Amino acid sequence: MSYQNGNRPPIDDDDVEEEALVADYQEQVNYEDENYDGDGRGETIGGPADLKAQLEQAAAPLEYAASLEVKFQSYDNYCSLFHYILNSDGPVDIEQPSYYWAWDVIDEFIYQFESFCRYRNRVARTAPNEEEAQVLRENPQTWGCYSVLNVLYSLIQRSQINEQLAAQKRGDDQNAVAGEYGSRPLYKMLGYFSIIGLLRVHCLLGDFSLALKTLDDIEMNKKAMFARVMAAHLNTYYYVGFSYMMLRRYADAVRMFSHILIYVSRTKNFQKGNTQFDAIAKKTEQMYALIAICNSFAPTRLDDTIHTALREKYGEKLSRMQRGGPDALPIYKELFQSACPKFISPVPPDFDNPSLNIDPVEHHTEIFMDEVKTTLFNPTVKSYLKLYSTMDLSKLAGFLEVEPEKLRSWLLVNKQRSRQIRWTDGGLLEGEVFSNTDGLDYAIEGDLIHISEAKQGRRLVDWYLRNLARAY
Known part of the structure; x- marks a missing residue:
């Protein structure tokens, strides 16, 4: 197993x-x-x-x-x-x-x-x-x-x-x-x-x-x-x-x-x-x-x-x-x-x-x-973030059709909730903190979202666009 x-x-x-x-x-x-x-x-x-x-x-x-x-x-x-x-x-x-x-x-x-x-x-x-x-x-x-x-x-x-x-x-x-x-x-x-x-x-x-x-x-x-x-x-x-x-x-x-x-x-x-x-x-x-x-x-x-x-x-x-x-x-x-x-x-x-x-x-x-309800749009957001290494907050808000500040609050809440405690030994309330990001992490600086672990996805998109251009 x-x-x-x-x-x-x-x-x-x-x-x-x-x-x-x-x-x-x-x-x-x-x-x-x-x-x-x-x-x-x-x-x-x-x-x-x-x-x-x-x-x-x-x-x-x-x-x-x-x-x-x-x-x-x-x-x-x-x-x-x-x-x-x-x-x-x-x-x-x-x-x-x-x-x-x-x-x-x-x-x-x-x-x-x-x-x-x-x-x-x-x-x-x-x-x-x-x-x-x-x-x-x-x-x-x-x-x-x-x-x-x-x-x-x-x-x-x-x-x-x-x-x-x-x-x-x-x-x-x-x-x-x-x-x-x-x-x-x-x-x-x-x-x-x-x-x-x-x-x-x-x-x-x-x-x-x-x-x-x-x-x-x-x-x-x-x-x-x-x-x-x-x-x-x-x-x-x-x-x-x-x-x-x-x-x-x-x-x-x-x-x-x-x-x-x-x-x-x-x-x-x-x-x-x-x-x-x-x-x-x-x-x-x-x-x-x-x-x-x-x-x-x-x-x-x-x-x-x-x-x-x-x-x-x-x-x-x-x-x-x-x-x-x-x-x-x-x-x-x-x-x-x-x-x-x-x-x-x-x-x-x-x-x-x-x-x-x-x-x-x-x-x-x-x-x-x-x-x-706080995690309802996680899959959609991740599908966008996985394609970029950096992304403007207002651009993502436009994709999701929400206000930029509302999106900022949502991203910060989910960033915090991605940090979980995992039990290993001792009392069941104890444990080690780990980040459950499903291979994706991000940080917000001003109006810019920095995405890590997403470069491979971006390279795949670039490769696809280059080959599409050659085909035509």
Whole structure:
């Protein structure tokens, strides 16, 4: 596989590790098939009695069409369960069913929070049922953002998982910093997957820098614990890649999406018949759409498998995005809304003033489309600049039919945005600055644009004109 500018996926390609990871995934599929219960959640969760069964219930998906009463009850049950785990006199003495289960508990907890927030916002904006609206109005703290974040941060703190991961990075003994709770697998696993959960929640809330910051102590490679659970593996790279994209770090976003999509293609034989098959297929489709967007902003050489899949899925749409111009706007909006997370608001909606409640997805779509509009004419501008070594600003403005000063501002903004940070090691927010100019750079001096890396193009034009003149 070849990558431009050294953009290898942040993993090593050791065959033994790859086979071990695939074996872990096969084991997970077998575990889920044996333990899947499609009946949904039981009546009660939490409390000391029969805790193991209650933990397994906490990982079971809530029915899609569950009533508002059931959603409220589920929240109360989670609160009771986590309160018992976190605030008992000493660590809870129980063996967790499996490390797959720990992910399922955190994943389902966050999913119910996310779906409830979206449901509540929709009711506040449309008010189809006044009785439900009144119940929601009277219970603003149910599935509140603060309580969910408090659970995740408390599990992380109680387990000392960040300290354990930092010690592991240094090559020190994890048990020396684990403490009484962190040495227990139940707390360690819940704490670990709470970090991945925080990545997801902060991304849903639109805080992309904080989302990446939460993973400071987790290594992004195939040896990481999350990589042993397919859903966690998939979601981690999806949310990291999406956060990079929203921070305009397109090269890093492509690397993250590429890594997980290649891995999914290698394990597709194990996915058919698995209870997670539909979720995996949907998430991979979303990441292909996001790679298409990122590659249109910052073209880079992709793995052959991914490039072929993109051409098959988005052939004409890719061409329209690469050409730029107003015709590309609906394509960007369509792909973004089909592939972005289902954003939520951090605060309860205003039921008394429905018009004040915005749709968080529409809000972030508008932010994204503002970015698209600033780069919409990049392909056209580059097609002109590649033909010259110097060019008058007013001349280029005439070609584009815009005011010279407006063009100057546009060129300066895009010059700045061509400088990106590329992650190499350490925290995901760190990295080295590089210029993503696609072989073209320019500087503005007064009313003159100086173009570098464009001499070859100019020589080709001169050669073509000379030969054309000779022909006549």
